[in-house]
Amino acid sequence: MDKFTTVTGVAAPLPTINVDTDMIIPARFLKTIQRKGLGKNLFDAQRYKPDGTENPDFVLNKPAYRKAQILVAGPNFGCGSSREHAPWALQDFGIRVVIAPSFADIFYGNSFKNGILLIALPQEICDQLMDDAKKGANARLTVDLETQTITRPDGSVVKFDIDPFRREALIDGIDEIGLTEQKRVEIGAFEDKARAAQPWLWVPAR
């Protein structure tokens, strides 16, 4: 996973509430067996017309936002399915940060595991950042994870909170499975206890 420190880039406005995972990446693109390559189908139904050509009205098709690295969105972003294809598609497109008043639980966890920083901020602040994002090529924000700040186009600074565990995981790019494997002894001890207490759970499922 890419390490994360700061991102300076164009923020695209997506002022829609409840952006669901089917919207982020429709089910027919889940047939891939890889993590890469989903960026071209990010927001497919909005981004393309039924004949496959680009919909010029969709924000990510507008010249100023084609290389956006930041999304500013409405509340409950990422609701719906557990498909990690949603963050994979965002990441493959080049989105590194999503700012919204709130996020759905499973999507939240999935995003951090893929190097995407999700920042939840109060509605009024999101409204201001949404206004910033509407400035086209001037919609540049700097997101600094170390100092937990967003610098706006006018130079003013917004602080954000973040779970320390998630923050570290992003900054250090850690291998969570590797870390958990270091708990082998504790997991083994737990299993011995569990097997004695609930032996019926240890009958092979086959």
Place this chain on the structure above:
Amino acid sequence: MATKPRTLFDKIWDSHLVEMQPDGTGLLYIDRHLVHEVTSPQAFEGLRVAHRKVHRPDATITVPDHNVPTSNRAGGIKDEESRIQVELLERNAKEFGLTYFGMDDIRQGIVHIIGPEQGLTQPGMTIVCGDSHTATHGAVGALAFGIGTSEVEHVLATQTLIQRRPKNMKVEVNGTLGLGVTPKDVILAIIGKIGIAGGTGHVIEYTGDVFRRMSMEGRMTVCNMSIEGGARAGLVAPDAITFDYLKGRPYAPKAGAWEQALAFWKTLPSDPGAHYDTTVSLDAATIVPLVTWGNKPEHVVPITGVIPNPDDEPDEERRNGMRRALDYMALKPGTKMTDIAVDHVFIGSCTNGRIEDFRAAAAVAKGRKVAPGVRAMAVPGSGLVKHQAEEEGLDKILLEAGFEWREPGCSMCLAMNDDKLKPGERCASTSNRNFEGRQGPGGRTHLVSPAMAVAAAIAGKLADVRQLG
């Protein structure tokens, strides 16, 4: 010393904590891992690359469901990408030594149908699957939740997950349900009340006499849609109905172990006075047959109602959301729900693809005919559901009425196989999501109960099952 009263959730969480980590997250032990073909290929690939094994093959079950065809199984899977995903699951199962219920196995079906059906899901367990409707298994009193592919890999490798403890929410429904009101209507009413983000950060426990009297199938329908209210998991405390359901199932504890398990399961229900962070109450008598009008499961109205007017919504973002939904659904405010014609009817999915759902459907369909021009599909949730329905003659009733009777799978719930709506087509569906394009690009979905789906098929438009003469 008296211990603090705990909820069902607290008990399961506490007993599965391998350890609390200094940063406030917990390392949670997972008892059962269900795996399907769509969210697992990258996880198995990750294991291979890192030379890791599956930590507990005996606790892991694999089954293809999303991509499988629901007709002409013998012809194999025509779509190449779908076929590759299914074949890859089988290869991965072999390579890592996991149990696999293949397409030709009568036990194959939607992962959330077969878990309880096989007795693989039991009270007090922690259960995960790379699928947001894993909450279904909470109906047996298990803590069951959906995870992403990175977490699938983490569980495969370590049988644990790093999680932050969610909050407790109690949803209480007391009273008696009216005629024609089903578990599907109950959960749609709950989502209509709390909203699709109402349960975010919470595990919901469903309590009250409505759930106490509800069948296991009904409880599964309710728990299944917890995620549509934003909650990762939904729970119903195990009771005699649960134990009767599980007894004798292939993977349920056998004699000897059964008594031991039963004694443990009976300790699980929430203690009197246990703390819930949030409580929501509904009066059963106020719940009526419901139908969705928009593109989020919270967009519910009584079947006797009309399409709401966005102008009446004070919040601007919500108002825009409603307008967008009406635009997508090609509907106008004030239209009577019973005036909306449908092209398609779909009965199935992990929400309503169990035997009781087909019994309810057949009871309404008996002696009636699907309206001309409507395509109606019944897709059992598993091979065993299909078999049982056929034993009971439900397939004949549905076929005679003009329904198609198909092979088990996810089918038109998310349209990854050939079963999909064409752009602009409208469907009354017993599934769980009415998102834009969920049942096929441009397709329009109205969520309903199985009885109401049949009523719509017969009327050719959304219809009140209670009015069917």
